[in-house]
Amino acid sequence: MFVAGIGFRLTKYFSGKNVWDNLKGTIYSTVISSGPWLISVLSVFFVGLYAQHGLNRHDLYVFKCIISYTFAASLLLFGAFEMPLTRYLADKLYMADISTFRGVFINIVTIAVITSGTLGYFFYAFFDWGIILRMICVGLLAAILIVWSSMIFLSASKNYVKIVISFLIGGASSFVFSIVLGKQFALIGYIGGYALGQILTAILLAQNVFSEYSDFEYFSLEYLTYFSKYKKLIFVGMFYYLGIWVDKFIFWYSEVGDHVEGLFYTNQYYDTAMFLSYLTIVPSFAVFMVQVETDFYIKYTYFYRAIEDKYNLKFLENGIEEITISLKKTIVNLIKIQTFVSVICWYFSQEIVELLYLPSLMEPVFKYGVIGAFLQILFLISNIVLLYFEERKPVLINYLIFLISNLVLSGITVEMGVRYHGLGYVVSSLLTLISSFYFLNETLKNIDYKTFMSQKMTSENFITN
Incomplete structure (x- = not known):
């Protein structure tokens, strides 16, 4: 982040x-x-x-x-x-x-x-x-x-x-x-x-x-x-990282976890499989760095500079359209690249587990992890974009959904047997992605309204003759 x-x-x-x-x-x-x-x-x-x-x-x-x-x-x-x-x-x-x-x-x-x-x-x-x-x-x-x-x-x-x-x-x-x-x-x-x-x-x-x-x-x-x-930003970070770790905590301290020593509990099957699945989203991070932080950022700054310079409405509407096109292009490219990587890793999950000399019990967890990580990188990027537009409350809501749903669903699936371990994380990521896409779509449709209505009313906001 x-x-x-x-x-x-x-x-x-x-x-x-x-x-x-x-x-x-x-x-x-x-x-x-x-x-x-x-x-x-x-x-x-x-x-x-x-x-x-x-x-x-x-x-x-x-x-x-x-x-x-x-x-x-x-x-x-x-x-x-x-x-x-x-x-x-x-x-x-x-x-x-x-x-x-x-x-x-x-x-x-x-x-x-x-x-x-x-x-x-x-x-x-x-x-x-x-x-x-x-x-x-x-x-x-x-x-x-x-x-x-x-x-x-x-x-x-x-x-x-x-x-x-x-x-x-x-x-x-x-x-x-x-x-x-x-x-x-x-x-x-x-x-x-x-x-x-x-x-x-x-x-x-x-x-x-x-x-x-x-x-x-x-x-x-x-x-x-x-x-x-910016109090909301404090909880944005806390909720996000708690959401990432809460399913691990559940698997550590539940009946399927192992007590190691002192306050240390663990579940080696779940931990290792999930950490490996996170490696599959590295390509998406690289694409995000290059496309969102270059093409999008250029159009984003150009749009707000145009507002500061008091350009006409038609010019600003074109700027909004360019921002929207840039984001759609970036998200589509991300989906293409990550789909390819995730499908390959999911299909060859057994071979990957065997290559790393890991127990076969990790394979279903790894499969769920690959899907969940795919969804997570998409909602993470969506929320980073929302923060560009000062949409702190929607981001806070999204990450709270991630935290609570991952907590509840992981608590349910941990009792359903090893075949379902990791499914809670997948469904939680999906729910968060749906919510994130909804808020992002609403923001993009109302960029001009949100931009102008969020400003304080001062004499500098008006064009004088």
Whole structure:
């Protein structure tokens, strides 16, 4: 949800017929849009695959739980401030004022570290662990929060090579450090090595933020006003990430889940199958970056600039038509690409599961996950577009539908047997997509009305002779 603005910078790679430029643009858009979770998921998968030979079953489950719970906690915390902070940075970029960015970033990093320490202290008090393992887990949470936060600030960065290198170095380091340290220190080595790689990623990204924004105001707290000014955005992020994780929570803490240790519960079949299904939507993220954030954004800004310059009604109506055509084209292309990818993965699900040496029990869950992820990427993009048009209430409603329906339907299907595990997520995503398409269609039909009626009545709104 924090990729807005990057795609506009990528236009130059796709503006010509140079194959190499197109390839670079595709790689950059894929890594920047999906890099944080894609590389993290892949590194976790390969580390976990290797750790199977070095850890007993219990320690392996503890390792996977630490990673899963850390990512869940980081996203739930991140969701509370992601959208207001993104809005603040977007407004500042629009005004060409980046003087506060460094100071704000330092504030966010400080909050991330304090929050991680506090949350980790109370959560891991329920575990009979040594201080070293607890500190590693807290450091991992802080590092991942800093990674998420850095990506907001780097959304306008031109240093694509540095961003790509940061994620690749961090992901590779997590894998290498885990293997090397895991051989010597077992569980602490594996999780410590993975944490070191993520900390390195956070450091590299933070360095990019500092180099990108040279102006520095130490104690700018202006961004805090956006949390009161845009309260709905706080819940938009929270509801979305809660919706993503609520079905996992249900499968962890239900009868089909396994108690690992302390507060750790898991369901390896459901978790692994769902995380793999999320990888199938990477192509859609790349297409979204290039098409929505370039073609759509150009027409979007052109339309609102025309309003500011007081162009005539006919000109504005043409602008609305161009915006609508651009969005329809983008959504159709997304559906075509994602349908192809999803159908291939669904049809060859058995082969994919066997190739990765996973239990056959995961196959039906993976199939449901592929369909659900397809629907999720469509409603996610629809809601991002709605936010462009300041439609915060509809987005809040959509994500609340996603959260509640996923909670209820997953609770029902978890009792229906393994054949139906994941069906709740699919139906929930479908309901959210229907609601999102409805609000998006209503918004596009009434862009002119909503745009003008949402403005405050001042003398500047009128043309004077």
